[in-house]
Amino acid sequence: MNTLEIWLLAISLAMDCFTVSITSGIIMRRICRRTFFVMAFFFGLFQAVMPLIGWFCASRFSHLIKDYDHWIAFGLLAFLGGRMIKEGLSNDDKCCFDPTRLKVVLTLAVATSIDALAVGISFAFVGMNSFMSILSPIAIIGFTSFVLSMAGNLIGVFCGKRFNLRTELWGGLILIAIGIKILIEHLYLN
Incomplete structure (x- = not known):
């Protein structure tokens, strides 16, 4: 893989993080640097670590992971x-979905990085045979996910303030749409 292909791959892997970050920003409706950083950090970390795990385990577990990752x-x-x-449809003003909670951020980071695990498996089959050969791609993937997550949060805050959206309802629909997109890609396009 050349450098351009790796950057394009990194951007495509980070799009789920970007979308989820927009949703989180819409829910928060205010700039919270610490929360944005934590979310972007974990999204970038998981997007970088998952391909490494996939690459490392490719020879033993690829047939198991590939069938169920989606x-x-x-x-x-x-x-x-x-x-x-x-929560969006309930009349209760209490919001249980809180993107500032670490448990929620970690769950989202895992969910959005499952595809990166499969990419790591493919790295093993395209000639990336050493740790040094995979180091640059995983760094680019992690960095791209971090940057797009930060940008997504800021865009979400702007949209949440500008348009009075029912945030939990729209955010839930977006998360389900991302899940359906992942299913369709793996079931019908691969």
């Missing part, structure tokens, strides 16, 4: 999205 990502995103929709 279902795991869909399940996590559908669960979170369903909870958000339920």
